Amino acid sequence: MGQFPADRFDGGSGNDGNPIVAQLGGLVLARIVVVSNRVNVPNKDSARAGGLAVVLRSFLKRNHGVWFGWSGRVATRGEEAVRTLDHGGVTYITTDLARADYQEYYNGFANRMLWPILHYRLDLAEFSSRDLSGYLRVNDLFAEHLSKFLKPDDVIWVHDYHLMPLAKALRDRGHKNKIGFYLHIPFPPPELLTALPKHERIILSLCHYDLVGFQTETDSENFARYLTNECRMPSIDSRTFIAGERTMRIGEFPVGVETAEFERLARRTVRLSFVREVVTSLADRTMIIGVDRLDYSKGIGLRVKAFERFLADYPRWRGAVTYLQITPRSRSEIREYADMERRISENVGHVNGRYGEASWTPIRYVNRPYSRSALAGLYRSSRAALVTPLRDGMNLVAKEYVAAQDADDPGVLILSRFAGAALECRSAILVNPYDEEAVAAAIDKALSMPLEERRARHRDILDVLSENDIKFWGSRFIEALTNPPGDSRWPR
Numbered sequence: 001m002g003q004f005p006a007d008r009f010d011g012g013s014g015n016d017g018n019p020i021v022a023q024l025g026g027l028v029l030a031r032i033v034v035v036s037n038r039v040n041v042p043n044k045d046s047a048r049a050g051g052l053a054v055v056l057r058s059f060l061k062r063n064h065g066v067w068f069g070w071s072g073r074v075a076t077r078g079e080e081a082v083r084t085l086d087h088g089g090v091t092y093i094t095t096d097l098a099r100a101d102y103q104e105y106y107n108g109f110a111n112r113m114l115w116p117i118l119h120y121r122l123d124l125a126e127f128s129s130r131d132l133s134g135y136l137r138v139n140d141l142f143a144e145h146l147s148k149f150l151k152p153d154d155v156i157w158v159h160d161y162h163l164m165p166l167a168k169a170l171r172d173r174g175h176k177n178k179i180g181f182y183l184h185i186p187f188p189p190p191e192l193l194t195a196l197p198k199h200e201r202i203i204l205s206l207c208h209y210d211l212v213g214f215q216t217e218t219d220s221e222n223f224a225r226y227l228t229n230e231c232r233m234p235s236i237d238s239r240t241f242i243a244g245e246r247t248m249r250i251g252e253f254p255v256g257v258e259t260a261e262f263e264r265l266a267r268r269t270v271r272l273s274f275v276r277e278v279v280t281s282l283a284d285r286t287m288i289i290g291v292d293r294l295d296y297s298k299g300i301g302l303r304v305k306a307f308e309r310f311l312a313d314y315p316r317w318r319g320a321v322t323y324l325q326i327t328p329r330s331r332s333e334i335r336e337y338a339d340m341e342r343r344i345s346e347n348v349g350h351v352n353g354r355y356g357e358a359s360w361t362p363i364r365y366v367n368r369p370y371s372r373s374a375l376a377g378l379y380r381s382s383r384a385a386l387v388t389p390l391r392d393g394m395n396l397v398a399k400e401y402v403a404a405q406d407a408d409d410p411g412v413l414i415l416s417r418f419a420g421a422a423l424e425c426r427s428a429i430l431v432n433p434y435d436e437e438a439v440a441a442a443i444d445k446a447l448s449m450p451l452e453e454r455r456a457r458h459r460d461i462l463d464v465l466s467e468n469d470i471k472f473w474g475s476r477f478i479e480a481l482t483n484p485p486g487d488s489r490w491p492r
């Protein structure tokens, strides 16, 4: 695992390499119940589902699991429907949310308070007691629904910041199941986290889980420091805490991508007519790509400025490079997102106006989603990727870009040091996204890099990504959750 100590993981062998799981025929015998805010119910849009959704679904299929969460629909209070669908060996159970629940739990506390704070953005956090009540109420509602179908030996795996208090709500209803929690986004240092009003109410409720998983060691350590220094929680060791009658463990399980599959997909899709059209339209110019949801954590505004600086400082590239930024809108109902959308469009217009010519547009800025296939082909057709989040739990685009490259003639990843992925992608050009001049220099370096160096850097990162293929992520987490404390195979 590159920079990670080898004993943090089971060596990337997944179920096959674990003697106990192998004895069980490669399956965890208990039923797995995954709970997340949204559920990727198979439908006509499934082809667009992100890598993680696809992987969770295939993990649940192997284990005949259940996936529970919000349907994505908002209904009149009292008319929220609960629907069950059995498909491909997985049971999907979804509930609608009432409008007030959606506003206070999802738009409010989760996305206006927790998202910014957990991404280190105290300046954008907006606290409201009403949103906090809505957040706790929806977690209670989820627990109430889950209670109706949980069996005593179900293993429950809860995902992400929307559902931190869910284990407590389930324990309050008497459930003694193994319950694990995985945080997909960063966990900030306690010095920042304690700016969250009533933080104990939310963060300490994580101690009702048996296992709390994070993307990186930094996140785990921040949580451990919060528990030790802020809450004076007794501990057995640096990763095992005593919470009343139970122990709660902390571990790192960095999310990966389907490395080999993504390379195969990119090899195929580079020939798609859509991708060929884009490449032809470049008229032999080099392409740089950026792919991000429109979110302030992604640093798109500063990236556009850095690209402008690049055109100013390295004039030989003017007219020779096209930067394609693909940015589907997200959370447009929240004011900061709408403001940011306007600002970025203006900045892009400014750069294009200043440096563009009738025959050349420096930045192509597109606000729509594309299929995984199209993205894979575009990644492979780009000489460099600009992935410069100001803070990111992992960043899968960075990993997908590397996986998609042609090993004989690979592109170069320019990656923010503040993305979780930077720990595994040490051979990328790592940058500080706040330093325009350094990002501009990194773009020049990427575009000028000799083939041998590009190949060596690509090989280094690919080795790490192949070892940490997402296929093994689910089984690693569930093994850690179901193994008794003190088991030597537990990741540390």
Ligand code: ADP
Binding pocket: 050, 051, 052, 291, 292, 293, 326, 327, 328, 368, 369, 370, 371, 372, 375, 394, 395, 396, 397, 398, 400
């Ligand atoms: P986040 O989860 O914060 O949005 P990640 O980089 O970790 O960021 O994951 C984003 C996922 O969404 C990736 O799998 C990526 O391929 C996908 N994605 C990003 N932008 C688009 C887009 N324009 N169209 C389709 N999928 C996208």
